[in-house]
Amino acid sequence: MAGSELQQDRHDATVLEPEAGTRLDAFLAARFPLFSRNRIKDLILLGAVSVDGTTNDVPKYRVRTGESITLAAPEPVEAEPQPQDIALNILFEDQYLIVIDKPAGMVVHPAPGNEDGTLVNALIHHCGDSLRGIGGVKRPGIVHRLDKDTSGVMVAAKTEQAHNGLAAQFADHGRTGPLERAYTAFVWGIPNPLVGTVETMIGRDPHNRLKQSVLPREGREAITHFRVEGRFNDQKWSIAQVKCQLETGRTHQIRVHMAHIGHPLIGDGVYGSAFATKINTVPQDIGHTIKSLNRQALHAAILGFAHPVTGQTLRFESPLPPELADLATKLAPYAL
Numbered sequence: 001m002a003g004s005e006l007q008q009d010r011h012d013a014t015v016l017e018p019e020a021g022t023r024l025d026a027f028l029a030a031r032f033p034l035f036s037r038n039r040i041k042d043l044i045l046l047g048a049v050s051v052d053g054t055t056n057d058v059p060k061y062r063v064r065t066g067e068s069i070t071l072a073a074p075e076p077v078e079a080e081p082q083p084q085d086i087a088l089n090i091l092f093e094d095q096y097l098i099v100i101d102k103p104a105g106m107v108v109h110p111a112p113g114n115e116d117g118t119l120v121n122a123l124i125h126h127c128g129d130s131l132r133g134i135g136g137v138k139r140p141g142i143v144h145r146l147d148k149d150t151s152g153v154m155v156a157a158k159t160e161q162a163h164n165g166l167a168a169q170f171a172d173h174g175r176t177g178p179l180e181r182a183y184t185a186f187v188w189g190i191p192n193p194l195v196g197t198v199e200t201m202i203g204r205d206p207h208n209r210l211k212q213s214v215l216p217r218e219g220r221e222a223i224t225h226f227r228v229e230g231r232f233n234d235q236k237w238s239i240a241q242v243k244c245q246l247e248t249g250r251t252h253q254i255r256v257h258m259a260h261i262g263h264p265l266i267g268d269g270v271y272g273s274a275f276a277t278k279i280n281t282v283p284q285d286i287g288h289t290i291k292s293l294n295r296q297a298l299h300a301a302i303l304g305f306a307h308p309v310t311g312q313t314l315r316f317e318s319p320l321p322p323e324l325a326d327l328a329t330k331l332a333p334y335a336l
Contacts, residue, residue: 009073015063025059036164048072081110083125091316096162096309101318104151104295143167152300153318165308178313180304183244186297187263188275190240194228198257202250212252214260223247224257231336236281268296286330
């Protein structure tokens, strides 16, 4: 084997006759579902797999009947992000996962310009040693993200088994399971019809690498279902409260789609910049509230999924944060 550090988490299997001819990575992924196929491939390439006692670093190697296969996964190593004592609003937690209500302004992952103070830093501090080698390192398993300035419900895995189970559900987008994601958005104007679906291709904007955009052919399929739940207007302006449900999970999907149909999110300086002067048409108290948001008016209100270990269907709701609740209160007298 390639180093004693690979002996810490050993898994052994003997190839049965029906399994002969299977790729090594596929064989191991089927035998040890705790590990994802990509993780298995990485471990093979790292020299963590042996066949009849000899290291085999070829993922496409075809196994043979009677061969003894050993997978020796490394011990979890410390993640680069450091633990930070940051308060979390925890909605649910067990040994496998944690559900939190993320505030606006919190970045999920450390990145250039946001190296610390992130949700990942907070989770590493809160969970401590309960994080067990997700993806080969000791860190929370982030399976979906919210933009920095989007608030609401998020789930993170604490074990590799939970991570793989949750990732599969998010990849399926709720088509065959109980995954449910619903967002509350406040947008400029009132969509017509009041209920609809936006289905486009979304990819990186060819003119601005920091933005996503609807593309005619390239990009990835993106589907957003929307329903207008509140209509507010006066002679010079109109605003809608919209429930958006995701059938896919592309970067900035709701923001891009609502702008695409002519109703960008209030406070969205990236996709709604052309509507910046709209704030001058609304009553002063509403305008003051919008100016003080310093964020797009988008909140992840509902998250439902099957517990990746117990199978129990879990569903969580997050009320509007104070700044959006204040906007809703100010709009209420203008309801249609």
